[in-house]
Amino acid sequence: METRRKWLVAIRRDNFNVTPHTRVCSQHFKKNDIREPQTETGRRLLVKGAVPSLFEWNNFTVPASRPGVWERRERLPPPVLEDDTVVDDEEVCMDHDNASPPDPAVVDLALDDNMSHREEIQRLKQQVEKLTMNQRFGIHRFASSDKDIRFFTRFASYDLLMRFWALIEPSLPYMVSVTQAQRGTFTEPTSNVTHSLQPIDEMFMFLSYLALGSKQRDLADRYGVHQSTVSRIITTWSNFLYTVLGSVRIWIPEEKIREHLPAEFKDYADTTVILDCTELRCQCPSSPLLQSETFSTYKSHCTLKGLLGVAPHGAVTFISPLYAGSISDKQIMRESGILSLLRPGMAIMVDRGFLVDDLVPCKIYRPAFLSGRSQMSACEVRETQAIARLRVHVERLIRRVKEHKFFDTEIPLRLFGNINQLYTVACLLTNYENGPLVKAWAKKPE
Known part of the structure; x- marks a missing residue:
């Protein structure tokens, strides 16, 4: 809003109605106010905070283009103004042709600001996502290291762990959480039950609990959940795997x-x-x-x-x-x-x-x-x-x-x-x- 106010003051036009299609020609800006395009097809953009400053009221005129060697200069008749001639305000600022289609170099301040803001927001989003992935404790943080997977789960590799996950994942809809068991709502589909963690991270937490003998308070701090949530996850997964793996016949003929x-x-x-x-x-x-x-x-x-x-x-x-x-x-x-x-x-x-x-x-x-x-x-x-x-x-x-x-x-x-x-x-x-x-x-x- 401050930049907009400065522009209106600099233009000095009474009853000036600004619309989304209003443009200011690039010739009203100094050279160092304009950023040249990086590519041949790119557009020139304004430097952030630039304000138009070249107008007739501050004695600025558009320099006449230098004629070519073989061009003859046309003599213009001297202007004749009668005493009662009134000059319209619109003509004061029209020191060049704005009736023609807008030049590609014409800059839309609002569009420029929006574009720069979008770029900044996108950059910050990517930065937050990267930091979140690095800080969030879960299976995807260690997926690239079989050594880490072995340490946290006792599975020999990430590939083996994912094969095991593929075996048990189809049974997840039938998992009965401790909370459901306490309420006696065994027939409720688990898709309606909210989870603090993704199911694969819950499994990773349970395997870490067994593999490392981690304390529940430590796991709560690592995963950013309450200790009671950790307790419920461990009990739920021990019962779930006991049922799913126990249903597979292990006695071999x-x-x-x-x-x-x-x-x-x-x-x-x-x-x-x-x-x-x-x-x-x-x-x-x-x-x-x-x-x-x-x-x-x-x-x-x-x-x-x-x-x-x-x-x-x-x-x-x-x-x-x-x-x-x-x-x-x-x-x-x-x-x-x-x-x-x-x-x-x-x-x-x-x-x-x-x-x-x-x-x-x-x-x-x-x-x-x-x-x-x-x-x-x-x-x-x-x-x-x-x-x-x-x-x-x-x-x-x-x-x-x-x-x-x-x-x-x-x-x-x-x-x-x-x-x-x-x-x-x-x-x-x-x-x-x-x-x-x-x-x-x-x-x-x-």
């Missing part, structure tokens, strides 16, 4: 196992599953009775205990619920449900502590033990060493599960209602996160 049996198992070709127990340290309950039930003499601490089964080629094929740490290996075999999957003609491979011969209907491969003898026979030693070499794969699998730092610390009592889901999901994720347990087992490209 024995004929399929034999089709993909690694060469290392040729002497134990009927092995269907390698079994072992794992224990997770937990917070000791205040009740003496519960303390005695969860106390593990092996760990000398309160624990939760589960049974894991691994196929010879390295895939998780059985996951039991978690039990109190005082449960015996024999009792966990009886209560876990593994016995219903075993048939005559199969074989299982276990540690020497699994004395379950009277429970299972199949063959057992187990390292020999002395049982009161001074030493084992040479045949028993060789067999024990061979079984130990093969059983190391289930130990590697357990190590992969415990690479999720969530299980490094004591599991607090407040998570006992959700710990089975978290543990089961962590075990199932190992089937998607990595390659084969032994690199030599990787399928060679044809």
Whole structure:
């Protein structure tokens, strides 16, 4: 508005009605007020803040063009003005022809201002978007680094993570959030439920929670949401993945196992599953009775205990619920449900502590033990060493599960209602996160 006022003052025309089509000729501006075009087809533009200053009232006249060498100058008759001649205000400023079509160099101040403002707004938008992308914590921030993806999720690469996302994404409309469960509105479509984060970033948060053992308050600060929102997201996703991944049959029929049996198992070709127990340290309950039930003499601490089964080629094929740490290996075999999957003609491979011969209907491969003898026979030693070499794969699998730092610390009592889901999901994720347990087992490209 200030520039407009200056223009009107400089033009000095009474009753001057300015319309969107009003133009001021470029000859009313000084040379340094005009910015020359950058290209041949470009337009000349005004310098910001330029004001027309060359008018007849300040003794400015348009210099006459210099005639060519062969042109004759035309003598003009002297002007004759009668005393009663009135000069119209319109003619005062018309020191050159404005009746012809506007010159391309004619500058529209409003258009110039709008254009410069648009450019500035676009530049600032791009800058804000770039800063937001750099600051926003989520999967897209680390998409270009497999090393970062491995650190935050335990998935070996971004490509593997996206393949996993493609598997579970079709089930997202059926996800029941904790808020819905509390209200009892299980039939509401989740498309009507507002999310603080994109679903893929919610998954990334949940995987980071397991992989790094991050505190909920830390995650709330990273993602810019409330801590209660983080708690709801973690519970919702643990239940969702527990349901979706748990609906996939992981127990592999024995004929399929034999089709993909690694060469290392040729002497134990009927092995269907390698079994072992794992224990997770937990917070000791205040009740003496519960303390005695969860106390593990092996760990000398309160624990939760589960049974894991691994196929010879390295895939998780059985996951039991978690039990109190005082449960015996024999009792966990009886209560876990593994016995219903075993048939005559199969074989299982276990540690020497699994004395379950009277429970299972199949063959057992187990390292020999002395049982009161001074030493084992040479045949028993060789067999024990061979079984130990093969059983190391289930130990590697357990190590992969415990690479999720969530299980490094004591599991607090407040998570006992959700710990089975978290543990089961962590075990199932190992089937998607990595390659084969032994690199030599990787399928060679044809």
